Amino acid sequence: MDSKITDSLTQFNTLGLEADCFSLVRARQEAELIAICLQTFKAQEPLLLIGGGSNIVLTETFQGTAVLVQTKGIEVSQDDEHYYLKVEAGEVWHELIQFCLEHNMPGLENLALIPGSVGAAPIQNIGAYGAELAQFCDWVEYLDLPSGEIKRLEGCDCEFAYRESIFKNTLKRRAVILRVGLVLPKVWQPNLSYGPLQELSKRKQGVTPKEVFDCICDTRMAKLPDPAVLGNVGSFFKNPVVSQQTFERLQQQYVDIVGYPLEDSQVKLAAGWLIDRAGLKGESVGNASIHLKQALVIVNKGGCSGQDVCDLARLVIDRIFDDFGVRLEVEPRIIGATGQKELADA
Known part of the structure; x- marks a missing residue:
């Protein structure tokens, strides 16, 4: 286990957001991972576990220990x-x-x-x-x-x-x-x-x-864009699940709406279709943008902040609700100063 001199998390999140932490530790062995996590938890300090960094949106400096999980086998x-x-x-x-x-x-x-x-x-x-x-x-x-x-x-x-x-x-x-x-x-x-x-x-x-x-x-x-070229976390929004009745109502207005039948008379809607149909491809807030090829993806055009990403996500959610009466949810974890938080609070 070795603590890095740098406290930057930029290279450890696939959105490429510039963010820092108070302490950054690599854990390559199970014993090291257990020791640092227990130490941090018992000290009642914030703990952030990072694997590939492909499912986090860093909104500010993390005021605790970030642990890179690198155990192999x-x-x-x-x-x-x-x-x-x-x-x-x-x-x-x-x-x-x-x-x-x-x-x-x-x-x-x-x-x-x-x-x-x-x-x-x-x-x-x-x-x-x-x-x-x-x-x-x-x-x-x-x-x-x-x-x-x-x-x-x-x-x-x-x-x-x-x-x-x-x-x-x-x-x-x-x-x-x-x-x-x-x-x-x-x-x-x-x-x-x-x-x-x-x-x-x-x-x-x-x-x-x-x-x-x-x-x-x-x-x-x-x-999907390559995160090494254009920062992103893959699909940013979950496909919403609605009742069969809601789907049929939407289908009357939008005959080409995409939905997949589930159990219990529910239907999974294609969030990408909803965002595309709402005309949001290319929509931007600051340097965060909806990808032109895949509406589910928010990309970092360069110098993007976590706040840009969150503001754009809220814009998309509000627009989809206004247009279709359907509430989208985000897939990635929104990380604030002390840990995960809700998008509404970011």
Whole structure:
């Protein structure tokens, strides 16, 4: 474990926002991660855990310790029907998928190129193109800060929902995820239900995991800007879920509205369609802007502040509510001086 002389967090958030912290620590080993987190928690000082930095909006100097989670390791076991992976929190999510494909363990390819670390994946229950982490999560091990104990939650007890988990609610500010257990069936079934993957389903000769992986990567790279070139956190807004009645009302006015049926007579609307239909592509506040190619994405045009991003997000939310009567929610965590805060308070 080594404390950095610099306290800048700019290179550790994919939006490229200029922000500082009082103390910055790299934790490469589990013991180091546990020690610094417990020390900070017991001192009642603010603690910010950073994996890939792809899901945070830094709005001001963080008045505490930021810990870069860089623990590494992938262990694999198997039985007759499944592969079981034990993955350390600091592993890069996309690199894990590449590892699985290289070792003939497909299943995660629909989640390719989602930025961030393995440890952050359960918090958001990351998902894309018809798949989500909850389908593959066997268990999550975490450090319980109040007790100092390492605990394990089975996947079924993680309260996974759309971009939700127990780690965003009951265990918020008290759990440090150490590693994640994943289970992959040995009999691979391609998930081709979403968007561009539907074209692959029409092939008579079938499809390979690598072809699904390549299709997802090509699609994401065409839609989403590279954070190294144009700062962003990927999709900024959740797809709102409305009742079937609300969807039918909107459909009467907007015949081309995009929605996906869910259980319990609910429909998931495409937030990108709503933002595009409202004419908000290219809308800017300061140096934060709605991406011209993908309306779900807020980008840093250069010198953008966290306040610019939050002000633009509120503008979008208000406009969508005024136009459609639908309330959008943001995906990334808004980080203030002492920790996570609500967008309304940023």
